[in-house]
Amino acid sequence: MILEVATLDVRPGQEEAFEAAFRQASSIIAGVPGYVSHQLQRCLERSSRYVLLVNWQTLEDHTVGFRGSSGYQEWKALLHHFYDPFPTVEHYTMILDGGPI
Template identity: 50%
Template sequence: MILQSSTLSVKSGMASEFESSFRKAQKLLAGTRGYISHELHKCVEREGRYMLLVRWQSIGDHVVGFMGSPAQGEWQAALNEFYEREPESDHYIRIRLD
């Protein structure tokens, strides 16, 4: 499993509109092959800062499957107007600690 972590910076005063649009757009993620689950978190200390966590079966499911699909274009059309700057994303694998 791969965990995608994306930092989203939303323009001042647009948080409610962003969250509403995100609720509609999230089906685009869920419909992608290899998608497992996702969570959206709002930062307590910084206004307009969000963390999107998406679990994928593989990195290819995100980078090739979603990013190379028409759904990605729809995702951008629905959400890009809210971003102060381009979201930053990284991919992580779990380290067993036991």
């Protein structure tokens, strides 16, 4: 499994509109083959910063499948105008899962 980590800096004052648009966009990403799960978390120290965590079965499910889909065009139209600067997106693979203590 691959973890996509995207740091999303939203234009200040646009947080509520972004969150509403993201709720709508969530169904788009959830319908993509290879999608496993996602979370959107808001930063406590910087209220206009979010982190998007998406679990994919493979890297290509995100980089080729999702980004090459018609759904991605809708995703972009809903969300990309909120970002300043454009998000940093990185992909991670599990090394150690400590589980609950």
